[in-house]
Structures are given as structure tokens and as C-alpha cells.
Amino acid sequence: MHTSQYLAKILKELIRTTDHIPDEEAEKLVNGILEAKKVFVAGAGRSGFMAKSFAMRMMHMGIDAYVPGETVTPNFEKDDILIITSGSGETKSLVSMSEKAKSIGGTIAAVTIFPESTIGKIADIKIKLPGSPKDQSEGDYNTIQPMGSLFEQTLLLFCDAVILRFMEKKGLDTTKMYGKHANLE
Secondary structure (H helix, E strand, O other), X not given: OOHHHXXXXXXXXXXXXXXXXXXXXHHHHHHHHHHOXXXXXXXXXXXXXXXXXXXXXXXXXXOOEEOOOOOOOOOOOOOOEEEEEOOOOOOHHHHHHHHHHHHHOOEEEEEEOOOOOHHHHHOOEEEEOOOOOOOOOOOOOOOOOOOOHHHHHHHHHHHHHHHHHHHHHHOOOHHHXXXXXXXXX
């Protein structure tokens, strides 16, 4: 099979994911971001890269968005929201971070394949995204892709859809957002 044929199969898988994303929970996430003083987004591995891109887009919209562990990240407070991106919902460092944020009194959102996971149980907002975990013997979504690729791709697109919904609610457009784009590159 050629690369373009694999790409076509991946795109078909991604199109199928849209039927499985809960709009009510997604709207709760948008509102949680709107109501929060600061937004923290965390993930590990490739999910962590998607989390960082989400934080970057929020910054472009003028939201105080941070990635825990970065040198300029402030402290988490009770008026803040922590968005955890984890396919399994069991990544130890993210479980600890969720527990700490919960003890402070902030809002926790989990974007995961398994809302019944440890992080899912801690979370106030649970968004189940389709995908197969790294161990493909679990999960309820078939994919030709290796490991957690489908979840990670769906996560990136879901985050971009959340950004579009936020833009709609705040009356923002791309021109306004571009004014916050990095300019020392």
C-alpha cells in the first residue's frame, strides 16, 4: 500500500471519531476555560505535545494558559482549571498532578479514552475520545495505526474544535489572534 492510501485510511478513522465525542462535556470544558482564572494543560509523551499546542492556541486568544513543568508556569489556585490529556488515564505523574490540583480546590478536566480511569474519577469534567491505547488489547475502537496515534490525532483536532467554539463564544477571529503570535522567531 502507498503512503497516500494509508493517509486516506487514517482520515476515514478520524472522520468516524466525530460521532463519538460528547458535545455536552465538551461544552462544559469550554465554559470551564471561560470561567477559569488560569488554565493549565498537561499530558505525557505525544499527548503532552498535543496539550502544549492547545496551551499555545489558548495563549493566542489571550487566555492565561500554562504547561506544568515549564519555567514560566505559575502556581495552581482554586479558581484555575487543569486539563489532563491521557489516553489511559493512568499515567502516574498525571495522576499525582490531578490529585494535587484537586486538593487545592481547582477544576480538573480529563480528556481520555477511559473516563472510568484513575484520572477520570478525579476529574470534574470527563471527555471520552475514541482511540486505542498503547496496549491495543484494550479499548473499543479499531485502528490501523500503531499505539496511541488515533487518540493523539483526535486529541489535537478536538482541541482545535474547542478553540473554534471558544472563538465563537468570545467573538474572536484569526486576525485578532495573530496579534499574539510569537514575533521573535
